[in-house]
Structure formats: structure tokens, C-alpha cells
Amino acid sequence: xxxxxxxxxxxxxxxxxxxxxxxxxxxxxxxxxxxxxxxxxxxxxxxxxxxxxxxxxxxxxxxxxxxxxxxxxxxxxxxxxxxxxxxxxxxxxxxxxxxxxxxxxxxxxxxxxxxxxxxxxxxxxxxxxxxxxxxxxxxxxxxxxxxxxxxxxxxxxxxxxxxxxxxxxxxxxxxxxxxxxxxxxxxxxxxxxxxxxxxxxxxxxxxxxxxxxxxxxxxxxxxxxxxxxxxxxxxxxxxxxxxxxxxxxxxxxxxxxxxxxxxxxxxxxxxxxxxxxxxxxxxxxxxxxxxxxxxxxxxxx
Amino acid sequence: xxxxxxxxxxxxxxxxxxxxxxxxxxxxxxxxxxxxxxxxxxxxxxxxxxxxxxxxxxxxxxxxxxxxxxxxxxxxxxxxxxxxxxxxxxxxxxxxxxxxxxxxxxxxxxxxxxxxxxxxxxxxxxxxxxxxxxxxxxxxxxxxxxxxxxxxxxxxxxxxxxxxxxxxxxxxxxxxxxxxxxxxxxxxxxxxxxxxxxxxxxxxxxxxxxxxxxxxxxxxxxxxxxxxxxxxxxxxxxxxxxxxxxxxxxxxxxxxxxxxxxxxxxxxxxxxxxxxxxxxxxxxxxxxxxxxxxxxxxxxxxxxxxxxxxxxxxxxxxxxxxxxxxxxxxxxxxxxxxxxxxxxxxxxxxx
Amino acid sequence: xxxxxxxxxxxxxxxxxxxxxxxxxxxxxxxxxxxxxxxxxxxxxxxxxxxxxxxxxxxxxxxxxxxxxxxxxxxxxxxxxxxxxxxxxxxxxxxxxxxxxxxxxxxxxxxxxxxxxxxxxxxxxxxxxxxxxxxxxxxxxxxxxxxxxxxxxxxxxxxxxxxxxxxxxxxxxxxxxxxxxxxxxxxxxxxxxxxxxxxxxxxxxxxxxxxxxxxxxxxxxxxxxxxxxxxxxxxxxxxxxxxxxxxxxxxxxxxxxxxxxxxxxxxxxxxxxxxx
Numbered sequence: 027x028x029x030x031x032x033x034x035x036x037x038x039x040x041x042x043x044x045x046x047x048x049x050x051x052x053x054x055x056x057x058x059x060x061x062x063x064x065x066x067x068x069x070x071x072x073x074x075x076x077x078x079x080x081x082x083x084x085x086x087x088x089x090x091x092x093x094x095x096x097x098x099x100x101x102x103x104x105x106x107x108x109x110x111x112x113x114x115x116x117x118x119x120x121x122x123x124x125x126x127x128x129x130x131x132x133x134x135x136x137x138x139x140x141x142x143x144x145x146x147x148x149x150x151x152x153x154x155x156x157x158x159x160x161x162x163x164x165x166x167x168x169x170x171x172x173x174x175x176x177x178x179x180x181x182x183x184x185x186x187x188x189x190x191x192x193x194x195x196x197x198x199x200x201x202x203x204x205x206x207x208x209x210x211x212x213x214x215x216x217x218x219x220x221x222x223x224x225x226x227x228x229x230x231x232x233x234x235x236x237x238x239x240x241x242x243x244x245x246x247x248x249x250x251x252x253x254x255x256x257x258x259x260x261x262x263x264x265x266x267x268x269x270x271x272x273x274x275x276x277x278x279x280x281x282x283x284x285x286x287x288x289x290x291x292x293x294x295x296x297x298x299x300x301x302x303x304x305x306x307x308x309x310x311x312x313x314x315x316x317x318x319x320x321x322x323x324x325x326x327x
Numbered sequence: 328x329x330x331x332x333x334x335x336x337x338x339x340x341x342x343x344x345x346x347x348x349x350x351x352x353x354x355x356x357x358x359x360x361x362x363x364x365x366x367x368x369x370x371x372x373x374x375x376x377x378x379x380x381x382x383x384x385x386x387x388x389x390x391x392x393x394x395x396x397x398x399x400x401x402x403x404x405x406x407x408x409x410x411x412x413x414x415x416x417x418x419x420x421x422x423x424x425x426x427x428x429x430x431x432x433x434x435x436x437x438x439x440x441x442x443x444x445x446x447x448x449x450x451x452x453x454x455x456x457x458x459x460x461x462x463x464x465x466x467x468x469x470x471x472x473x474x475x476x477x478x479x480x481x482x483x484x485x486x487x488x489x490x491x492x493x494x495x496x497x498x499x500x501x502x503x504x505x506x507x508x509x510x511x512x513x514x515x516x517x518x519x520x521x522x523x524x525x526x527x528x529x530x531x532x533x534x535x536x537x538x539x540x541x542x543x544x545x546x547x548x549x550x551x552x553x554x555x556x557x558x559x560x561x562x563x564x565x566x567x568x569x570x571x572x573x574x575x576x577x578x579x580x581x582x583x584x585x586x587x588x589x590x591x592x593x594x595x596x597x598x599x600x601x602x603x604x605x606x607x608x609x610x611x612x613x614x615x616x617x618x619x620x621x622x623x624x625x626x627x628x629x630x631x632x633x634x635x636x637x638x639x640x641x642x643x644x645x646x647x648x649x650x651x652x653x654x655x656x657x658x659x660x661x662x663x664x665x666x667x668x669x670x671x672x673x674x675x676x677x678x
Numbered sequence: 679x680x681x682x683x684x685x686x687x688x689x690x691x692x693x694x695x696x697x698x699x700x701x702x703x704x705x706x707x708x709x710x711x712x713x714x715x716x717x718x719x720x721x722x723x724x725x726x727x728x729x730x731x732x733x734x735x736x737x738x739x740x741x742x743x744x745x746x747x748x749x750x751x752x753x754x755x756x757x758x759x760x761x762x763x764x765x766x767x768x769x770x771x772x773x774x775x776x777x778x779x780x781x782x783x784x785x786x787x788x789x790x791x792x793x794x795x796x797x798x799x800x801x802x803x804x805x806x807x808x809x810x811x812x813x814x815x816x817x818x819x820x821x822x823x824x825x826x827x828x829x830x831x832x833x834x835x836x837x838x839x840x841x842x843x844x845x846x847x848x849x850x851x852x853x854x855x856x857x858x859x860x861x862x863x864x865x866x867x868x869x870x871x872x873x874x875x876x877x878x879x880x881x882x883x884x885x886x887x888x889x890x891x892x893x894x895x896x897x898x899x900x901x902x903x904x905x906x907x908x909x910x911x912x913x914x915x916x917x918x919x920x921x922x923x924x925x926x927x928x929x930x931x932x933x934x935x936x937x938x939x940x941x942x943x944x945x946x947x948x949x950x951x952x953x954x
Contacts, residue, residue: 062473166357169659170651171617174635175361178651181639182365254480261482262621266636281485288488289496296492299485307480314476574735576777582733583844584792585765598782674782674827 056319063315069308076124084118088275097291108293110283112273116293119275120301126276127305130191130260131253137195139245142202147237149203150210151229161207164200172197173259180268187276190269194259198252202245209241247320251313254306261302277302351663356408358655362648363407367400416649421641426649430631434653435524436506437623437630441615443550448557449608455558456565460573461592471562478559483552483618487625490548502545504627511541549626553618557611564607565600572596602673609665613658681851681883682708682730686743689725689734689907700725700738702907708851712877712884714894714915716929717904723887726904727853730885731768732760748850765792769844770853771873774860775836779828786824789843797847811842815872834865838872845876851883859888870897891918891929903929 031051039045057063076083085104092113100108107116149160167175179193213219214237222232263269264278272279277298284295374382374390382390391397395406410416416426459471494501502508506526507515515526519533527546530539572578573596581595582588620632627633631650638646670676689701701722706713715723729740732752745752747768755763772778780788789808793799799807805824812820815838828836837857844852857873858866874897877884888894894901895918903911903926911923921927 062469062476162353162357166354166361169354169358169662170361170655171614171658173617173620174651174654177620177635177639178362178365178647181642181644181647258480258482262484265482265484265621266624266639268639278482281482281488285488288492292492292496295485295488299482299489302482302485303477303480306482307476310476310480314472576772576774577780579728579733579770580772580778580840580843581780581791583731583764583770585761585763585796586791587761590795595780595783598780602782672782675829 053319057315060315060318062311063318066308066311066313066315069304070312073124073128073305073308076121077128080121080125084115084121086115086118088114088119088122089273090114097287097294099291100293100297107297108291110280110294111287111291116280116297119280120277120298123275123277123280123298123301124305126187126270126274127257127260130187130194131256133191134195134198134256135249135253137191138199139202139249141195142199142204143206143238143241143245145199146203146206146208147210147233147241150207151214151233151237153214157207160203164203167197167200170197172255173262176259176263177266177268180263185268185271187270187274190260190263193263194256197259198256201252202248205244205248206238206241209244210237213237213240243320247313247316250309250316254309254313257302257306257309347663347666351659354659355656358652358659359408359411360404362652363404366644366648411652416652417645419638419646420643421638421646426645429634429646430649430653432524433629433631433634436526436628437616437619437632439525439527440546440550440553440619440623440628440630441612443546444553444557444615445608445612447551447554448561448611451554452558452561453565453604456562457569457592457597459562459566460569463570468566471566475559475563478556481556482621483556484621484625486552486555487549487622490552491625494548501548502541504625506545506628507538507541508545511538514538549622549628553615553622556618557615560611560614561604561607565604568600568603569596572599575599598672602669605668605672606665609661609668613661616654616657680707680709681748683744683746684730684742685745687726687729687745688741689722689729690739690741692737692739699907701729704902704904704907704909706902706909706912708883708885710850710881710883711900712886712898714886714888714898714901715904716888716891716894716901718889718929720906721904722907723904724855725907727770727855727885727887730851730853731764731770733764765796765849766847767849768851768853769847769849770855771837771840771844771857773856775828775831775833775840776860778840779836781828783827784824785826785828785831785839789824789839789846792843792847807846808842811846812839814845814876815839815842817842832865833861834869837861837865837869841869841873841876845880848880849882851885852877853885853887855887856889857886858893859890891926 033044034048034051036044036048039048057067085106092109095105095109095113096111098105098109098113100106102108105115105117107120109115110119145160145164149157149164175197176190176193179196180189183189183192219232219236222236227235260269261276261278261281264276265282267279267282270276270279272283280298281295281302284291284293284298287294374387374394374396378386378390395403398406414427416430418424419426419429422429455471455474459468462468491503495503505512515530515538519529519535519538521529522532523529526542527539530536530542569592573592578591578596581591586595616631619628619630620636622628623630623632624636631654635647635650635654638644638650684707685705687701687704688699691698691700704722704726715726717723725734725738728734729742730745730747730752732740732755734740740753742753747763750759750763752760752763779785786805786808789811790801790804793804793807794801808824809820812823817823817835817838823831823835823839828839831839837860841857854873858869861869870893884898886894886898891901891903895915898915901913901915901918902909903913903921903923905925911921911926913921913926918926919930921930
């Protein structure tokens with residue numbers, strides 16, 4: 027262990043990999059000093075564990091109805107968080123619901139940033155009219171409030187998980203395009219890009235091989251910070267009945283189902299909301315901590 | 328000053344104003360283009376949704392002609408833009424009323440809610456952010472940070488339900504959903520002239536203070552919840568702007584002059600913080616329109632958010648798209664407004 | 679009798695990388711004279727100046743065996759006492775007027791602020807005094823400058839405004855922290871001459887902080903040479919060319935001289951032992 031840390035802390039790294047890992051190690055040390063960020067990381071890790079082991083963790087089946095056990099309050103034996111209006115165990119549904127949440131944010135995190143990165147780097151690299159047109163389109167998408175545009179899109183495409191993901195992805199790429207463009211503008215004029223160009227590399231090759239990798243770190247930070255927002259929009263769509271459809275245990279639609287029983291059986295709406303809140307708080311705490319660690323301007327605080 | 332008459336300055340001003348107008352127009356056209364595309368890929372036949380499925384072929388053909396559906400796409404878009412510029416977003420399928428008139432009726436309720444929420448957000452968020460910035464790392468700072476992040480992390484519809492459960496269901500401190508108690512609702516319809524469409528102003532103008540008090544008890548919870556979201560955003564941004572300004576050299580100058588810390592923070596630093604903060608406040612105001620969509624559904628608040636979601640459920644596409652465009656326009660308008668205000672506050676931007 | 683007496687002044691910063699000592703045991707005495715503090719960047723000269731005003735931002739900490747200004751112990755003074763000293767008794771001119779003047783307040787408001795807020799002077803008297811102060815720093819149309827924002831002034835004008843602002847309450851001690859480094863060379867001499875004249879006429883003490891050894895020598899009575907937070911040499915300005923310490927000699931040698939030898943200028947020799 028001590029040789030490993032010594033290797034990581036080596037001020038004169040022997041390889042690029044060592045330098046990078048050393049950087050990451052220092053970042054981790056700084057992150058560790060921020061208790062809120064560590065709490066956030068723990069929450070996110072718990073989410074992954076929940077999703078991975080849902081079938082083993084859940085005491086009951088999340089879909090099978092049992093009308094004899096309707097609306098049992100929390101702490102009933104066998105139903106820690108109570109049951110819903112179809113007698114389904116709320117804890118089990120929340121555990122399985124974590125898979126849906128992870129699936130949605132995973133797909134959005136894979137699509138929107140890639141598209142934004144493409145638009146941003148192309149706009150930044152070519153400049154001129156290409157830049158003008160692409161950025162104008164980006165601005166137009168930014169002019170729409172995200173949720174309302176997503177609503178309109180889902181209304182057109184029809185409700186369902188795939189369409190909800192598509193709508194969220196379509197509304198969340200513009201900020202990434204902005205970030206990537208700004209980053210591209212700073213590297214575009216640098217000598218090593220000119221060197222690659224002089225060797226006869228095509229624009230496609232330069233953008234994919236040399237510009238995009240430079241933009242990745244700032245986009246990745248942005249993605250972590252945005253995940254909480256994605257969770258909230260997905261839950262909002264689910265709540266309005268436009269996202270994942272019942273009987274799938276999506277947290278937003280679970281709240282919507284519990285709304286009828288709000289004043290008598292409060293737990294039906296409260297529990298899934300708590301789950302959404304805790305998970306997106308986790309992402310926010312982690313993202314906030316990461317920004318403090320990775321943004322050199324706020325590091326010297 | 329005499330420079331104001333300088334022709335080159337006047338030319339610059341005209342050029343800037345024109346540039347602003349052009350970019351405003353282009354964004355607006357783009358907005359319409361997006362909604363136009365959305366409208367064209369709807370699987371719902373606009374003719375059938377207007378006429379119902381028992382219409383004759385002749386009726387359908389006539390309606391297609393009237394709606395211009397036989398024209399080429401670019402011409403249809405031209406017609407759409409031309410109508411939109413005149414405020415014509417078509418006829419609401421449910422009520423057969425022009426969409427724009429319905430929106431005009433629903434919009435003030437949202438405006439009222441968002442305005443009160445923003446006032447809450449600014450009055451609480453700015454001092455909280457300043458407090459956190461002046462004592463970085465302190466308990467106060469940690470609390471402001473955590474409360475802010477919690478606001479970022481809560482689904483607003485869930486927060487609304489929890490608020491209703493606690494303050495209405497259990498404590499009975501506030502009025503429930505709707506703008507008034509049922510007993511007042513009828514009276515309001517008949518006895519109060521809707522001058523502004525905003526219930527607090529209208530009841531006050533009518534001198535119906537009993538109704539006013541009731542309206543306050545209804546608006547306080549949804550406005551407080553949206554205000555919390557706005558506070559979360561404003562306090563975080565204020566903190567980071569204030570931290571940045573307090574590190575500047577002119578702050579040291581003010582201290583060297585022997586100015587008390589209160590004045591250093593609230594006058595010297597605050598004047599500079601105001602510059603970016605204005606944009607933030609405008610953005611948070613705009614984002615409350617978005618938050619209002621879900622909040623209004625929870626609280627049965629008859630605003631634009633409820634209008635759009637109800638229309639969605641009823642497959643009332645003209646209403647959905649009209650509402651979307653209006654929200655987009657308000658968004659753009661607020662952005663422009665913040666640009667203008669920015670210049671008023673920052674002397675460097677004026678030059 | 680000395681105006682300012684500093685014994686064993688230390689400024690430390692508790693950062694993530696550990697404890698950093700910016701000033702490590704500096705002692706000096708100052709009468710109504712002009713004292714230069716010279717050193718390269720990072721030598722602790724700026725921190726020494728700010729420590730006298732107790733204006734080191736956290737996490738920085740100031741300690742000293744004693745720091746006495748005109749009979750008053752600055753280390754024991756309350757924050758309120760310090761505020762009463764800052765401005766009327768001790769003032770400071772900073773490096774770059776672009777950053778040291780508040781960008782969104784009119785020059786006039788900044789000039790009159792001390793008079794209006796602290797001395798509760800009427801608007802008319804404050805205005806007249808501000809105009810007078812601007813005239814004293816040889817600004818030709820003071821009315822227009824009063825109504826301008828800092829970004830509308832040139833660097834030289836800005837620095838003159840800064841000097842005027844700091845001299846309005848007639849302080850006993852002025853700390854000038856690289857007051858001309860950010861200015862064009864052509865303006866530097868002018869601003870220096872104004873500063874020199876005002877300090878001389880009003881008989882105030884001056885701490886002149888600079889990296890430019892020759893400038894300091896011309897301008898001051900006495901010079902402290904700092905290196906890595908310590909005073910390595912103290913000498914009268916006229917004896918500068920006879921400096922004994924190798925660091926001081928190094929500072930002197932890395933400046934070109936007309937008629938000097940035409941070899942490449944030597945790099946500055948830094949020896950860690952000097953800082954021990």
C-alpha cells in the first residue's frame with residue numbers, strides 16, 4: 027500500500043498513466059476532506075448496489091398484486107415501508123425502481139453529451155457560418171424550458187420510457203454543446219493541432235482524435251452535475267403519466283399513484299419521493315464536491 | 328453628456344439594437360420551427376380532431392383546405408409563422424376558443440405565483456448567500472449550502488404534496504388546493520371584476536379583504552414552495568459571486584479607507600454582485616414558469632402550467648404548442664430584459 | 679520618536695499544502711521618513727505592508743512580538759480601533775488602479791466616501807475637498823473625473839485618483855505597494871513625482887514597496903531588502919551600491935546600466951541559506 031501511494035505521489039511520474047492516476051489520487055484525497063461529497067458518493071454507490079442486487083434485496087415481488095394487503099402502514103411486519111393500493115410492498119418497488127432510474131440516467135448520460143460534444147466541437151473547430159448556424163440552433167433549444175419541451179415531445183411521441191428518455195436527451199444536449207465549443211475554441215489554435223493538420227490529417231480525424239478528448243473532462247463534470255436534474259425531469263414525466271407506465275415501479279409514477287391517498291395513507295406518496303430526493307441529493311453533493319476538487323479556481327478557497 | 332450626440336456612438340447604438348432585434352427574431356422563428364415540426368409529426372389528424380370521426384369526406388376536404396394542409400410544407404410554415412406573429416395559435420380543440428385568449432386568461436395566475444415566489448427567493452436567498460460567503464466554511468455556510476442543495480434535489484411535485492399533507496392536512500394552517508375556498512369561489516366569479524387576472528390584486532381592488540385573506544392562505548404554500556426552489560438557486564449563486572468579489576482588490580481599498588465591514592459587503596461588494604445576480608434572478612424567474620407546470624397540477628392552480636398539462640391529457644395539440652411557444656417567448660423576453668438591466672447596473676457594459 | 683515600530687512580525691497561511699510562512703520575523707522602525715522595502719515577488723514585502731494595517735485575509739494569520747503605531751499597540755487593538763486608524767492615520771496605495779478602484783462606483787462617490795460616511799461632512803464640503811484633492815494630484819478637469827467611472831480613466835489618472843483618495847484624510851503613514859508597476863513607463867515618473875511631493879510637504883511617513891531597487895534608492899531614505907519572508911539587509915539608500923549581501927548585489931546586477939559591460943545580464947542568484 028505504502029509503495030502504491032508513494033508511486034501515486036511521485037512528483038516525477040514515469041508514464042502518462044502514472045501521472046493521470048496520481049492526479050486522480052490527489053483529487054480523491056481532496057474529495058475525501060469534504061464530508062458532504064463523501065456522503066454523496068456513498069448515496070450513489072448505494073443506488074448502484076440497490077439496482078444490481080434488487081432481486082435479492084427485495085422482500086417481495088414488485089408487480090404482483092395482493093389486494094388482501096392493501097395500504098398497510100410502514101413497519102408492518104414484512105412490509106418495512108408499507109404497501110400501496112394494490113397491496114404491493116413499497117420497499118420492493120423502490121428497490122426495483124432504482125433500476126429504472128439508473129437505466130434512464132445511464133441512457134441520457136450516454137446520448138445527450140455525445141450529441142452535444144459533436145455539435146460543440148464541429149461548431150468550434152470550423153467556426154464561421156457553421157459555428158453561427160449550429161450555435162443559433164443550440165440557443166433556440168436553450169430558449170425552451172426543458173420540462174415543457176420534453177412534455178411537448180412526449181405528448182407527440184406518445185408516453186413510455188423510451189420516448190421519455192428521447193425527450194430528455196433531446197432537451198439536455200445544448201449545455202454540453204456550449205461547454206464543448208468553448209473548450210474547442212481554446213485548443214483550436216494550438217500548435218499541436220496545427221502539427222496534426224500539417225501531417226495531412228482530415229478534419230474528422232482531428233476532431234475525433236484530438237479535439238474531442240480535450241473537451242471530455244469538462245463535459246464529464248457537467249454530466250455528473252446534471253444527473254440530479256435528469257432524475258427530477260424523468261420523475262416529473264412519470265408523475266404526469268407520460269414516462270414509464272404502470273405497473274412498472276417508477277418512482278415518479280408511484281408518487282402519482284399515492285396522491286389519491288395523501289391525507290389518509292401518506293406513506294404511499296411519501297416513500298418514493300424520499301427515494302428520488304435522496305438519490306438526486308447524492309448526485310448533487312457528489313457533483314458539487316467534484317467541481318470543488320477539479321475546478322482549480324475554487325480549490326484555493 | 329456631450330458624447331451622447333456623437334454620431335459614431337449613435338451608429339453603434341443603432342447597430343446594437345438592430346443586432347438584438349435580429350437575434351430575437353431568429354430565435355423566435357426557430358422556436359416556432361421546433362413547435363411546427365412537433366405539430367407535423369403528431370400521429371393525430373388535426374382535421375379529425377376538429378371535426379370528429381363522423382365527418383363526411385366533403386367536410387374533411389373543406390377543412391383541409393381551410394387549414395392549408397394541402398399546401399407545400401414551407402408554405403404551411405410561412406402561414407404558421409405569420410399567424411403566430413399575430414398571436415394566432417389556432418383554436419383550442421376542447422373549448423373551440425382561440426388558444427391565445429385562453430392563455431391570456433390562464434397566464435396571470437402563473438405570473439402572480441411566480442412573482443411572489445421570486446420575491447421570497449430574493450429576500451431570503453440573497454442574505455443567506457451573503458452570510459455564507461462572508462463566513463466560508465462556517466456552520467452557517469454549511470447550512471446554507473445544504474439547504475440550497477436540498478432545494479436542487481427535491482421533486483417539486485413531491486414537495487408540494489408533502490406541504491399539503493403537513494400544512495393543510497395535519498396542521499390546517501393554510502388553504503388547500505385552488506385559489507380560494509369553495510365558498511368564496513362562486514362569489515369571486517360574480518362579485519369581483521377581473522381587472523388583472525391576479526387574485527390578490529383583483530380582490531384588493533374590489534375591497535374584498537375577506538376574500539383577499541382567503542386567497543393569501545391559498546397562495547402562500549405553492550408560492551412558498553416555488554420560492555424555496557428559487558432561494559436555493561439564488562443563495563448558491565449569491566454566495567459564489569460574493570466570494571469572488573470579496574477577493575477583489577477594491578474591497579481592500581474600502582477597508583483601507585476604514586469603512587465598516589457592513590458597508591464593505593453591502594455597498595462595495597453588493598453593487599458588483601448585482602451585475603451577474605440580475606441575470607440569475609431573471610433566469611430563476613423564468614425557470615419558475617417551468618416549476619409552475621408541476622406545482623400548479625398539485626395545487627389545482629388555474630395557470631399556464633395547468634393549462635398545458637390538461638391540454639396534454641386531452642390531446643389538445645394547438646393548446647399544448649401555443650402554451651409552449653408563449654412560455655418560450657417569456658423565456659426569451661426575460662433573457663433580453665436581464666441583458667438590458669445588466670447594462671444599467673454595470674457602467675462598463677454601457678460604453 | 680518612532681512612528682511605527684515592528685518586532686518579529688510573522689504572517690502564516692494554513693493551507694492544504696501545509697503551513698506557509700509568508701513573513702518570517704521581520705523587525706523595523708520607522709519615523710517620519712521614507713522607508714523602502716525591496717524584494718522579488720513572493721518575498722513577503724506586500725504581506726508586510728498589509729500586516730501593518732491588519733488586512734490579511736483568512737486563512738492568513740498575523741503574529742508579532744510587538745507592532746506599535748504612534749504609541750498604540752496594533753496587535754492588541756480591537757477591530758473597531760483598527761478601523762479608526764485605517765484611513766485617517768494609516769493609508770495604502772495599491773498596485774493597479776484597474777482593480778483597486780470599485781468598478782461600479784463613480785470616482786466622486788469613492789473619493790467622498792470617507793468624508794461622508796466617517797466624518798459626516800456635508801455633501802458640498804465633501805465635494806469641494808474631493809476637488810481640492812484631485813487638483814493636488816494635478817488632475818486638470820477634476821469635475822469631469824468626479825463624474826467618471828474608473829474604467830473611463832487611464833492607468834495614470836486612476837493611480838492619481840487613488841493617491842488623492844488616500845491622502846484626503848491626511849494620514850500620518852502611507853504605505854505605497856508598487857504604486858507605479860502597473861503604469862506605462864512614461865507615466866511612472868510623473869506619478870512618482872506627485873507622490874514624492876505630497877509626502878514631503880505633508881511630512882508623513884512612507885513605506886514604499888517595490889521590486890525596483892534603483893527606484894527605491896532614489897526615492898527613499900532607507901531600504902530593507904527582503905528575501906523569502908526575511909529581511910536580509912537593511913541599509914541607507916545612499917549606501918546601496920556598497921551593499922554587502924550577495925542577494926542585494928544580485929538584485930543590483932540584474933538591471934542593465936547605460937555604459938555598463940555588454941555581457942548578458944546575470945540571472946538572480948538565490949541561496950536557500952540566506953533565508954535561514
